């Protein structure tokens with residue numbers, strides 16, 4: 528589906544395709560515990576979010592140098608451009624790299640090599656969103672925010688990801704307050720595996736402008752009403768939900784009901800190398816399986832620009 532669209536929920540580490548993983552492993556002298564790309568792909572059978580995260584963090588071992596991060600981002604931008612993506616607000620997980628001894632500067636400068644020229648090379652404008660791992664401590668998140676100070680001209684906002692249940696948004700109240708004082712935009716994953724209360728908390732305690740996933744809002748009609756009234760965008764990821772068993776099958780996905788309820792939904796790819804598709808593939812899948820009309824698809828594409836952090840003039844250019 529090549530409809531022009533913005534991708535607002537994309538973990539750059541989740542775009543690491545098996546072929547590139549092996550190429551980077553060879554380049555960096557890292558041994559992966561898989562015989563080849565087929566054996567690695569066999570491991571892509573997930574029970575839940577945690578079983579995916581285990582592999583996601585394991586494979587990051589191959590990312591070591593600025594060039595690796597630049598190559599990763601460039602490979603993503605090439606694929607995204609072919610599927611109509613005109614703007615991406617890209618998540619990255621600094622703590623997953625600093626914990627392995629890869630400095631934050633290597634990650635940001637490496638990604639920046641690809642992003643700073645992406646309008647010319649791929650026709651895609653970009654923003655970077657630094658995510659904190661919610662299963663790590665609030666002190667670690669605060670230290671990461673401090674370490675990011677030299678790079679804030681390259682970082683638009685902060686997010687919250689990794690294992691959700693048992694790690695409510697309130698844990699990161701002070702970090703989000705500090706980020707707000709620095710002028711950073713705020714988003715957070717909430718209501719993927721966690722309960723609807725986490726969505727409310729992300730809005731009220733963390734001051735997020737947009738909710739990543741937010742799927743489980745559908746269990747709380749009063750919350751749905753609020754999200755509609757306040758025009759809070761949700762960044763849904765249908766193929767991710769199927770692979771991580773948040774929904775039983777794509778045919779059971781609540782996206783049509785969410786649109787009917789008046790929610791500001793967007794469709795995104797999350798970790799496309801792991802979940803079977805990039806942004807356009809997600810659009811195709813909801814078109815085919817959920818029977819969404821062309822008009823609904825155009826609404827989703829429009830929503831993606833409305834929900835983005837683009838300025839009005841940039842937004843008009845990207846659409």
Ligand code: HPA
Pocket residue numbers: 538541576583688689690716719767797798
């Ligand atoms: N949820 C939470 N954390 C993540 C995800 C996700 O879908 N992808 C990468 N980190």
Ligand code: ZN
Pocket residue numbers: 536538688716739797
């Ligand atoms: Zn995500």
